[in-house]
Amino acid sequence: MLCVHFLGNLSSSIGSKLCFEVEKCVDLYSFIDDLLRSKGGALSVEEVLVTSLDGKPLDSRVSTCDVSDVVVLRLVRGG
Amino acid sequence: MVYLFGSWGRLLRVDLSTGRMSTEEIHPMTYRMYVGGRGLATYLLWRELGRKWRDVDPLGPENILTVLTGPLTGYYPGIKLVVSGKSPQSGGVVGSAVSSHVAYAIKAAGYDGIVVSGASRDPVYLYVKDDSVEVRDASKLWGLRGLELVRALRDDVGRDLPSLYIGPAGENLVRTAAVMARWFHAAGYGGYGAVMGSKRLKAIVVEGSGPLPPVANRDDFAKLRYEVIDKVAARTTFRRWGTTSGLWRVGYETSSEPIRNWQEEWHNREEFSHAPIERKHWVKNPWADWGCPLACMKVSRAVVDGVIYLTDGPDYEMGAYLGSNLGLFEVDKVIALSAIADDLGLCGIQVGNVVGFAVELFERGMLTEDDVGYTLRWGDFKSLKKLLEDIAYRRGFGAVLAEGVYRSAVEIAKRKRLPVEDVLKYAVQVKGIGVGAHGIRSRKDYPQPIAYAASVQGGDHTSVAGLPANSEESEVWSAFLDSAVICMFTSVEEDTVLKFLNAVTGWSVTKDELYGTIGPRILSLQRILLLLGGPDVRWDPRKHDDNPPRFYEPLPTGPYAGSLVPREEVSKNLVEYYRQLGWDDLGIPTEETLRKLGLYDAVDVVRALRRELGAS
Ligand code: SF4
Numbered sequence: 001m002l003c004v005h006f007l008g009n010l011s012s013s014i015g016s017k018l019c020f021e022v023e024k025c026v027d028l029y030s031f032i033d034d035l036l037r038s039k040g041g042a043l044s045v046e047e048v049l050v051t052s053l054d055g056k057p058l059d060s061r062v063s064t065c066d067v068s069d070v071v072v073l074r075l076v077r078g079g
Numbered sequence: 080m081v082y083l084f085g086s087w088g089r090l091l092r093v094d095l096s097t098g099r100m101s102t103e104e105i106h107p108m109t110y111r112m113y114v115g116g117r118g119l120a121t122y123l124l125w126r127e128l129g130r131k132w133r134d135v136d137p138l139g140p141e142n143i144l145t146v147l148t149g150p151l152t153g154y155y156p157g158i159k160l161v162v163s164g165k166s167p168q169s170g171g172v173v174g175s176a177v178s179s180h181v182a183y184a185i186k187a188a189g190y191d192g193i194v195v196s197g198a199s200r201d202p203v204y205l206y207v208k209d210d211s212v213e214v215r216d217a218s219k220l221w222g223l224r225g226l227e228l229v230r231a232l233r234d235d236v237g238r239d240l241p242s243l244y245i246g247p248a249g250e251n252l253v254r255t256a257a258v259m260a261r262w263f264h265a266a267g268y269g270g271y272g273a274v275m276g277s278k279r280l281k282a283i284v285v286e287g288s289g290p291l292p293p294v295a296n297r298d299d300f301a302k303l304r305y306e307v308i309d310k311v312a313a314r315t316t317f318r319r320w321g322t323t324s325g326l327w328r329v330g331y332e333t334s335s336e337p338i339r340n341w342q343e344e345w346h347n348r349e350e351f352s353h354a355p356i357e358r359k360h361w362v363k364n365p366w367a368d369w370g371c372p373l374a375c376m377k378v379s380r381a382v383v384d385g386v387i388y389l390t391d392g393p394d395y396e397m398g399a400y401l402g403s404n405l406g407l408f409e410v411d412k413v414i415a416l417s418a419i420a421d422d423l424g425l426c427g428i429q430v431g432n433v434v435g436f437a438v439e440l441f442e443r444g445m446l447t448e449d450d451v452g453y454t455l456r457w458g459d460f461k462s463l464k465k466l467l468e469d470i471a472y473r474r475g476f477g478a479v480l481a482e483g484v485y486r487s488a489v490e491i492a493k494r495k496r497l498p499v500e501d502v503l504k505y506a507v508q509v510k511g512i513g514v515g516a517h518g519i520r521s522r523k524d525y526p527q528p529i530a531y532a533a534s535v536q537g538g539d540h541t542s543v544a545g546l547p548a549n550s551e552e553s554e555v556w557s558a559f560l561d562s563a564v565i566c567m568f569t570s571v572e573e574d575t576v577l578k579f580l581n582a583v584t585g586w587s588v589t590k591d592e593l594y595g596t597i598g599p600r601i602l603s604l605q606r607i608l609l610l611l612g613g614p615d616v617r618w619d620p621r622k623h624d625d626n627p628p629r630f631y632e633p634l635p636t637g638p639y640a641g642s643l644v645p646r647e648e649v650s651k652n653l654v655e656y657y658r659q660l661g662w663d664d665l666g667i668p669t670e671e672t673l674r675k676l677g678l679y680d681a682v683d684v685v686r687a688l689r690r691e692l693g694a695s
Contacts (some may be wrong), residue, residue, distance in 0.1 A: 008552035015525045040332060040523065040638075046314040049551075049572045057572045060313075061431050062692060073551060077525045078515070078541045078567055079322035
C-alpha cells in the first residue's frame, strides 16, 4: 500500500490523502507524475516536491515499493 | 568580530537632490536578521521613513529607491535582484524581483545594492564602474522607449552593459510603470518605474569587474551548487516551454486564467497552446538569464500591420493579461501588445488589469465614448494599443487609468457620481495592486483562497499567503526567496536552499528560525507599513483584507462552473494564518510577537495603529 499525502492547495483540489495498492514496482516520480496529470491539476512532477512523512526529499531513484507514505507539495509557484 | 560572507556589507548611496555619493556599511547582524533583498529593503525603509511613513509621497523626493541583491546572488543558479521603496500602488513596501545581470554586476562592483534618495532636477542616469560612480546627463535619453534606450545607452557607454531603466510610463509617473531590464524583463509589482521617474532617473548602468564576496564554506558550497544545478536542469519541460505553456494549461486545465476582466477563467482556445506558439513565433529558445541552467526564457516575434514586434514568451502573465483578459486570442497581436508594454515600460500585469477593467465598464455602459474618446471593445487590437499608449503618456482618459486600477475606480466613481463600491466591484485588485493571473475559484491552481487577501504585497502572485504559515505554502517562503534573492523557478526544497544559504554565509539558519523569526520579522514590518499606508490610501483590515468581489461570483463556464470561494472560509483562514504568524485577528503583529522578533521600535507604532482601528 502506498499512501500519497497532499499539502496546501493540492489537498483541496486532489484530496489530503490517496492510497493505492502497489501491484508492481515502478519509479515513484513517474507514478506521481501520472497521478497529478490524471487529477487535472495541470501539474507535472517537476513542479512538486516529493518527501517522506518527516519532510526529507525523496531521491528520483526511489520506487513505489520502497516507500509506504509520501508527501507531495507544490514547489514552483507563479509564472 | 562578526564576519560576513556572501555579502559585502556595503551599499552604494546616491542622493540625487545633492549629488552626494557615499557608501554605507551594514552590520553583519542586520543581514542575519533580514538576509538581504526584500528583507533588507524593508529594514532600510522602516529605519529611514517608518516614523513619517504616512506623509511620505511615494513619488516625492523623500521616498527612497532600493536596488538590492542577496547573499545568494551570483552563487545560486539563476539571477534576480529586488527593487523596492514605498510603493505608489499600495502605499506599503513591495519587494519587486526582476531577472537582471545588474545583480551580478552590483556585487562584482563591491556593493550589495544601490539606494537612491532625493530627486534630480534634470534627467540623469547612474553609471557605476566598480569604485567610480557618476551621475550622468540623460537629457538626450529622456523620452526614449525601451528598445531605443538600450541602443542609446550602448552608444553612450561604449558597449553593452547591464542596465535597469524606465520607459515613457515611468517618466510620466504612471503608477503601473515597471523598472525594466534587458528589453523584456520587468520589476512590475509596486510601480517602481514611477518612483525612478519621480527621481528623474532614466537608467542605472553597472559594470563590476571584481570578485564576489567570499564564501564561508567552499566545499559545501561547491557540492550544493552541483546538486541544485542537477535538480534544476532536470526540469526539462519547464526549460522547453517556460511559462508560455501556462496560457493553455491555466486556461483550459486549471481554469484560473483571467478572461475579459476575470468574468470567466476558462477557455479552450488551442491557438493559445505552447506548441503552435513555438512553431509560429519563437525565434530563440532556450534563452537564459545570467548563469541560469534552467534557461526558461524564449524570444517570440510577430508581425502586425507590417510592424515587427519582439518580446519574451509571451510569458504566461503577459500573455494572459494582454491576451485573454482583454478578450484577445490572436497570438500575434498578444505578442505585439506585450512588446508595446515592454517598450513603454509598463507592467503588463497591472496595465492589462486596468485596461480589462476599463473595457468591462465600457461594455456595461458605465464608460462611454465621451469619457474615453473612442470605443473600447474586447479583443480590438487597435483601441487596446491606443489605450496602452494613452496610459503611458497620460493622454486623455489614459491619465485616469495611469493611476492604476484602484485609484481609477475611485476617480471614475467620483466623475460619474456613483457609489465607489459600485465601480470598485469590477476592479480585480487587492490593496491597490491588480491580482496576478492565477485565480482561486477553481481551486486547481496554486493560490489558496487567502492568497491575495492576506498578502503583504496585495495582488502579487509571486508573494501569496497560505496555510500552514510554516511551510512553502506561506508568504514567508516568498519573502525568504526574495531576501536571499533567488529565482522562484530555480528554487528547490527548503532544506537544500537553507543548506546553500548556510554554506555561503556561514550562518546556521534552521527551518524553525526561517518560519519562526526571519520570515515573520520581514512580513510583520511589511504588514505594519502597509497598514500605515498613506498619503492617499489607507487600508482597514476588516474591509480590505479580502478578495476582489469578482472572486465570490461562481465561475460561469468550464469544468468547474459554479465553483466559488465561500467568504466564511476566507475569514476563518485569515484569522488562522494571522495567528500562526503571531498576529492578532486583524492581522496586526502582537506586542509579544514584535518583542520576540526584536522589533521593539515598532511596538508603539502598532499600539497607535490598533487604537486607530478601534481594536483592543
Ligand atoms: S529560471 Fe528563467 S526566469 Fe529564472 S533566472 Fe533562469 S532563465 Fe531567468
